[in-house]
Amino acid sequence: MNFRHIPAYQRTIVVACITSIFTLTALAQTPAAPATPTTPAAATSKGTPAAAAPVNAGPYVPSPETAVAELLKLANIGPNDVVIDLGSGDGRIVLTAAKVYGARGFGVEIQENLVKLSNEAAKKEGLAERVKFINQDLFKTDISSATVLTMYLLPDTVNMLSPKLQKELKPGTRILSHDYPLAGWQEEMYRQFDLEEKVQISGVKTTIVYLYIVPARVGGQWNARVSNTVLKESLRLELRQEFQKISGIARIGAREVPLEELKLRGTELTFRIPVERSRSLNFRGEVNGVNIEGMVELSGARTPWSAALVK
Numbered sequence: 001m002n003f004r005h006i007p008a009y010q011r012t013i014v015v016a017c018i019t020s021i022f023t024l025t026a027l028a029q030t031p032a033a034p035a036t037p038t039t040p041a042a043a044t045s046k047g048t049p050a051a052a053a054p055v056n057a058g059p060y061v062p063s064p065e066t067a068v069a070e071l072l073k074l075a076n077i078g079p080n081d082v083v084i085d086l087g088s089g090d091g092r093i094v095l096t097a098a099k100v101y102g103a104r105g106f107g108v109e110i111q112e113n114l115v116k117l118s119n120e121a122a123k124k125e126g127l128a129e130r131v132k133f134i135n136q137d138l139f140k141t142d143i144s145s146a147t148v149l150t151m152y153l154l155p156d157t158v159n160m161l162s163p164k165l166q167k168e169l170k171p172g173t174r175i176l177s178h179d180y181p182l183a184g185w186q187e188e189m190y191r192q193f194d195l196e197e198k199v200q201i202s203g204v205k206t207t208i209v210y211l212y213i214v215p216a217r218v219g220g221q222w223n224a225r226v227s228n229t230v231l232k233e234s235l236r237l238e239l240r241q242e243f244q245k246i247s248g249i250a251r252i253g254a255r256e257v258p259l260e261e262l263k264l265r266g267t268e269l270t271f272r273i274p275v276e277r278s279r280s281l282n283f284r285g286e287v288n289g290v291n292i293e294g295m296v297e298l299s300g301a302r303t304p305w306s307a308a309l310v311k
């Protein structure tokens with residue numbers, strides 16, 4: 001059964017059911033959070049309100065090992081990756097990323113016993129130099145060092161995190177979400193498979209892992225430089241961007257030409273400019289802040305090009 005092909009209203013019901021089962025599981029499995037001190041003294045003598053208890057972003061339900069393996073495979077993890085798991089449970093995602101792929105990283109978790117367990121496992125497996133687990137609220141965690149961010153959290157929480165992900169993660173960072181999509185984001189890929197263990201967790205066997213890539217910021221006007229063997233006139237790109245969606249035109253001298261097949265995948269920008277009836281310039285470039293560098297292909301010949309952001 002492909003979840004995506006279920007009509008929207010049925011999907012809503014499925015998600016609602018999953019949410020309530022997940023929440024009931026939470027009540028059954030998660031020890032009650034320690035009560036936040038609410039005495040006047042705890043509210044501090046300066047009158048600052050006491051810190052609110054962390055939002056419970058999801059009960060402790062470990063991802064089945066098969067789901068962990070699929071998730072890490074989808075992320076194409078390597079030894080240069082920094083993996084952060086938000087709500088790390090017993091640490092299995094970060095530990096497996098380090099053990100199997102040689103990655104580094106950390107997990108944050110509000111349940112102290114799970115943090116202890118994860119750090120002990122890291123030590124036992126000789127991974128403590130590369131991974132660690134911190135007893136910390138995921139909403140207050142600096143995630144900017146991630147190259148891969150993973151989460152298995154309640155659907156509402158996943159969406160609550162969206163602004164934080166957009167603000168803090170570097171372009172090109174891979175985000176993997178187990179079972180719940182990020183509303184408004186276009187996934188790069190997803191994998192769907194059945195797992196018996198999931199029946200106890202969510203009432204259905206269906207498991208989905210989603211991969212998203214944080215897009216570079218490309219909206220604005222860019223002055224491009226290309227070899228004059230490719231284009232004799234000046235070239236300016238005008239790009240409009242709404243998060244992952246982009247559109248734009250090229251100004252070639254005084255002419256305005258729509259950009260074709262414009263795509264942004266993390267920091268990789270590709271587009272085509274038709275120059276003559278049957279000839280097109282095929283651009284590929286790597287966005288690095290206010291600069292783009294790459295290669296342009298015309299009739300099989302490739303030459304470098306670059307662009308600088310004007311405004």
Ligand SMILES: C[S@@+](CC[C@H](N)C(=O)[O-])C[C@H]1O[C@@H](n2cnc3c(N)ncnc32)[C@H](O)[C@@H]1O
Nearest residue numbers: 057058060061062063087089109110137138152
């Ligand atoms: C569904 S489990 C996922 C565990 C692990 N990531 C995995 O996939 O196996 C969600 C975890 O998030 C933790 N959690 C919930 N709210 C949190 C918060 N505000 N900050 C940090 N951890 C949190 C829970 O204690 C739980 O262990």
